[in-house]
Amino acid sequence: MLGVSFFVGFTGLWALATLGGFVSKTFLADPITMVQSGWRLLTEMGFAKDIGITMWRVFGGFAIAAVLALPLGVLMGAYKPVEALFEPFVSFARYLPASAFIPLLILWAGIGEVQKLALIFIGSFFQLVLMIAVVVGNTRRDLVEAAYTLGCGDGGIVRRVLIPSAAPEIAEILRMVLGWAWTYVIVAELIGASSGIGHMITDSQALLATDQIIFGIVVIGVIGLVFDFAFKRMNQRLYPWAQLGK
Amino acid sequence: MNILSIRGVSRSFASQNGGAATLALQATSLDAAENDFITILGPSGCGKSTLLRIVAGLDQPTSGEVLLDGTQVSGAGADRGMVFQSYTLFPWLNVRDNVCFGLRERGLALAQQHEIAQSFIARVGLSGFEQHYPKQLSGGMQQRTALARALANGPRMLLMDEPFGALDHQTRELMQELLLGIWEAERKTVLFVTHDIDEAVFMGNRVMVMSARPGRIKFESAVPFAHPRHYRIKTSAEFVKLKAELTEQVRAEVLASTALYSEPLHPASPAATP
Ligand SMILES: Nc1ncnc2c1ncn2[C@@H]1O[C@H](COP(=O)(O)OP(=O)(O)O)[C@@H](O)[C@H]1O
Ligand SMILES: [Mg+2]
Numbered sequence: 001m002l003g004v005s006f007f008v009g010f011t012g013l014w015a016l017a018t019l020g021g022f023v024s025k026t027f028l029a030d031p032i033t034m035v036q037s038g039w040r041l042l043t044e045m046g047f048a049k050d051i052g053i054t055m056w057r058v059f060g061g062f063a064i065a066a067v068l069a070l071p072l073g074v075l076m077g078a079y080k081p082v083e084a085l086f087e088p089f090v091s092f093a094r095y096l097p098a099s100a101f102i103p104l105l106i107l108w109a110g111i112g113e114v115q116k117l118a119l120i121f122i123g124s125f126f127q128l129v130l131m132i133a134v135v136v137g138n139t140r141r142d143l144v145e146a147a148y149t150l151g152c153g154d155g156g157i158v159r160r161v162l163i164p165s166a167a168p169e170i171a172e173i174l175r176m177v178l179g180w181a182w183t184y185v186i187v188a189e190l191i192g193a194s195s196g197i198g199h200m201i202t203d204s205q206a207l208l209a210t211d212q213i214i215f216g217i218v219v220i221g222v223i224g225l226v227f228d229f230a231f232k233r234m235n236q237r238l239y240p241w242a243q244l245g246k
Numbered sequence: 247m248n249i250l251s252i253r254g255v256s257r258s259f260a261s262q263n264g265g266a267a268t269l270a271l272q273a274t275s276l277d278a279a280e281n282d283f284i285t286i287l288g289p290s291g292c293g294k295s296t297l298l299r300i301v302a303g304l305d306q307p308t309s310g311e312v313l314l315d316g317t318q319v320s321g322a323g324a325d326r327g328m329v330f331q332s333y334t335l336f337p338w339l340n341v342r343d344n345v346c347f348g349l350r351e352r353g354l355a356l357a358q359q360h361e362i363a364q365s366f367i368a369r370v371g372l373s374g375f376e377q378h379y380p381k382q383l384s385g386g387m388q389q390r391t392a393l394a395r396a397l398a399n400g401p402r403m404l405l406m407d408e409p410f411g412a413l414d415h416q417t418r419e420l421m422q423e424l425l426l427g428i429w430e431a432e433r434k435t436v437l438f439v440t441h442d443i444d445e446a447v448f449m450g451n452r453v454m455v456m457s458a459r460p461g462r463i464k465f466e467s468a469v470p471f472a473h474p475r476h477y478r479i480k481t482s483a484e485f486v487k488l489k490a491e492l493t494e495q496v497r498a499e500v501l502a503s504t505a506l507y508s509e510p511l512h513p514a515s516p517a518a519t520p
Contacts, residue, residue, distance in 0.1 A: 146334040148304065149396075150348035150396075151323060
């Protein structure tokens, strides 16, 4: 409730500043114009398709990163030698700013889909691997020992103790990094793209259409929020035991 | 024949900062016969857990060996069930699936797993709680589930490391009776570590007292009470006498360990200070 009232207050302030004539329309469109041009974007100018393309890029790149990061992260968390082999490089790669790869990726892969997917992959993969490895590595030692005394072998420990024990936290990590992937895709689309939400925003900049720019930003925010919420709900459904005692 | 032979097992831990290694356990030997319920008493830090972990195969001895049915133990295995002091139920599994854990590892059919689990859950008095997650259970109920989980796996022997140590006094006494009842029905060989003398005498048929760190078994006493035991034997003259004797033995070691490992309360100071 408090959160909603802040949204309302914020929009009210914005409306006051723009409709009240305190801020020039060239710099900041008012909420009503924004909604109107947003509607026009969606119905007449095919913005829905841009939204779809951006979403597919995010989920495509993120899915590739997650599918590869999960096994590597789990193995690094479970086995010290694997960790010793990969950890230094992954830690280093994690601090490389993904956006700085854009020029290089454009040279390599042009401004097509491969470049977008690659950027999201670079931005999420290393973060995912490291965080998953930490969570798996922090599995309670006494649970692992209990499983050994119940006849588990090393493979059973990974499958039946490390992974289920870390699963809720891994799901939270995925949720968080998916949020970051959203920001990468927009950056990629701002710099070099012929479609997508970010592309619409750069086009609108050339036309000084702040109403469209703001609409684009709001759409990004709303989609991010919706998926974050859905992801959170799904995690709570999947791992009811992790909710106990919270 | 002895089911378990501990032969000259010692353990020293390398220190973290390159100093001298700490000897946690002196060369210790102990034989357990079939149907023995051996309780091990000793001051904290004397190496009780270390000894039990070595028998479980969770730790390796620095010297000596552990034989189970004549074969050397080289790692953990389902033949030695363990109940820990800390609550070690898998939080993502409900009571029934926790109890089924080892059975599933062995590849039993699901129906068979559930049948076995059900009977052990009933034996520890938790029927009706099969679908509860560990976090929804009290400490005593969690330890009962852990006991059912270890027993359902059909181990050759049971290792228990202060399993009731974290429970309140009343719950602990009920747990003792419950475990004793189960033991009297099955007579599974048990190695039971505790620092509670009452518990050691009430439960065991042999009580071992360990010395202060580095520990070794310095005293052993047979417990003469017949089974089934009723909790009222705790007030019998014989019980009190045995308990007094063990109290002396343990007390000497507790004193030894505190004198060795802590500062004196009143450091001697020169009589005449200016
Ligand atoms: N992994 C370890 N590394 C170093 N020292 C240890 C380790 N485990 C136990 N010790 C030391 O060995 C001694 C015996 O410990 P433990 O067997 O846990 O005692 P108890 O169970 O009788 O209280 C203690 O002094 C403890 O600090
Ligand atoms: Mg201990």
